[in-house]
C-alpha cells in the first residue's frame with residue numbers, strides 16, 4: 001500500500017503543516033479520512049487554510065505507521081494559555097474519530113465496511129483492513145476464492 005506519488009506531492013504542498021513523509025506509505029483509499037481529520041484540526045486553528053503563517057497552527061502532528069493502521073499524535077504548538085477545554089476536547093475527539101474511521105475503511109477500495117483481516121504474523125503474514133469483497137480477493141486470506 002503506497003500512495004499515488006502525484007497525490008502525495010499535492011497533499012504535502014496543500015497541507016504542509018500536517019503532512020509528514022511517512023504518509024506516502026498510506027493507501028489512497030485512506031486519504032479522505034486523512035483530509036477529514038485535517039479539516040477538523042483546521043477548526044481548532046485560528047488560521048484560514050491554506051495556512052501561510054505557522055504561528056496560527058495550533059497542533060503539531062506525528063504519525064506511526066504499522067501494518068493495518070496508523071496512529072496520529074498531536075502536541076500543542078501554541079501557548080497553552082490560548083487553549084480552552086473545548087479546544088482540547090475537540091482535538092481528542094478528532095484523533096479518536098480518525099483512528100476509528102481507519103479501522104473501518106477498506107484500504108483497497110475505501111468502503112466503510114472494512115474490518116481487520118488477521119493473518120499468521122509468525123509465518124510472514126500481515127493484517128489488513130479490508131471489506132468482505134476485497135478480503136475474498138486478497139491472496140493472504142486462507143479462505144480466498146481462487
Ligand SMILES: [Zn+2]
Nearest residue numbers: 106109131134
Ligand atoms: Zn474493499
